[in-house]
Amino acid sequence: MFLDREIRNLLLKAADQFPVVVLTGARQAGKTTVLQNLFPHYRYVSLDLPSLAEQAERDPETFLSANPPPLIVDEVQYAPGLFRHIKAAVDRNRHSNGQYILTGSQHFILMKNISDSLAGRAAVFELENLSIIELDKAGIFPTKGKGLYRLLCRGEFPELWRNQTMDSNTFYTSYLVTYLERDVRQILQVTSLRDFERFIRLLAARSGSILNKTDLAKDVGVSSKAINDWISVLQASGQIILLEPWFANFGKRLVRSPKIYFRDCGLLSFLLGIDETILDRSPFKGAIWETFLFAELRKTDAYREGQGRIWYYRDQNA
Structure with missing residues (x-):
């Protein structure tokens, strides 16, 4: 079952206006599914396959010749050398829009390459997990009885709602292992994955709170x-987001501590060991609700044109 996404019109419009469209987002957010449904006539190549990533990095000209536009390149951050050659290909036919659609699940690495090579040539979007609007349009928004508690603990990864018989604990266990083994090792040389996993779980207990790095360390x-x-x-x-505080003095917004939020309430609930049967009496109930509501606010804002900004406000009495 394909779940229609609110971002669809923004992507279609961008493909008519820019030579390159970039879609970022966490693993399993649904980037590939969305793009293959919106652009079925595009070729598709995934650099998640190490052999293809190596080929694209070692000989980008041959790779692009073998895969001419219109082309979707999934997880493009695995071949950073490809960006300069995509730029050259775009510049040879600058007035042709929608030539390349690139995806990536490592936002900072991807954006550095976009800034270095494709500035002014690419429209960039971020895909969040499903929203309650998207679930409602699909007719699967769980509103009856404890259905909302199920949503808070199951989360909003698309695969968990396409296949509602899937056990969410199994999904998140696999997700966490894959994330630790692939993305963490790819981005950073972590000496102890066990320490890193303990860090994630302790950070989960702070979702919705002001981040104190000294205490966390x-x-x-x-x-x-x-x-x-x-x-x-x-x-x-794409696992967490830091929310900056509001101050009338802009400089203060940059130096005061942000609040930390996990992007998905289901992953948060899993890390905290909470399911729908115990959520109501959990001391983390408020934090999970706040994480969920902040995510919905972000999604509503992100998928409309003329985006706003979100801060948190705290006065001296808080």
């Missing part, structure tokens, strides 16, 4: 530098 038993690096990894791969 003490609880995990690592340096503050390691915490900074690991938070950057989670941001880069």
Whole structure:
């Protein structure tokens, strides 16, 4: 079952206006499914396959010759050398729009290459997990009884709603292992994956709270530098978001501590060991609700033109 996404019109419009369209988002957010349904006539190549990524990186000209536009390149960050050659190909036919659609699940790495090579040539979007609007349009928004609790604990990854018989604990266990083994090792040389997993779970207990890196480093038993690096990894791969505070003085927004949120309430619930049967009496109930509501606010804002900005506000009495 294909779940229609609110981002569809933005992507279709961008493909008519820009030579390159870039879609970022966490793994399993549905990037590939969305693009293959919206652009069925495009060739498709995934650099998730190490052999293809190596080929694209080693000989990008031959790779692009063998895969002419219109082309979707999935997980393009695995071949950073490809970007300069895509730029050259676009510049040879600059007035032709929708030539390449690129996806990536490592946002910072992808955006660095876009900024270096494709500035002014690419429209960039981020795909979030499913929203309640999208679930409602598909007729599967769980509103009856404890259905909303099920949503909070199951989360909004598309695969969990395309296949509602799938066990969410199995999904998140696999997701976490894959994430640790692939993305963490790819972005950062973590000396102990066990320490990193403990860090993720301790960070989950802080979702919706002001981030105190010193306390977190003490609880995990690592340096503050390691915490900074690991938070950057989670941001880069779309697992968390840092929400800056609002101050009338713009400079203060940049120096005061942000709040930390996991992007998906289901992954958060899994990391906290909470399911729908115990959510109502869990001390993390409020944090899970806040994480969910912030995610819905972001999605509503992201998929409309003329996006706003979101901050959190805290006065001296809070």
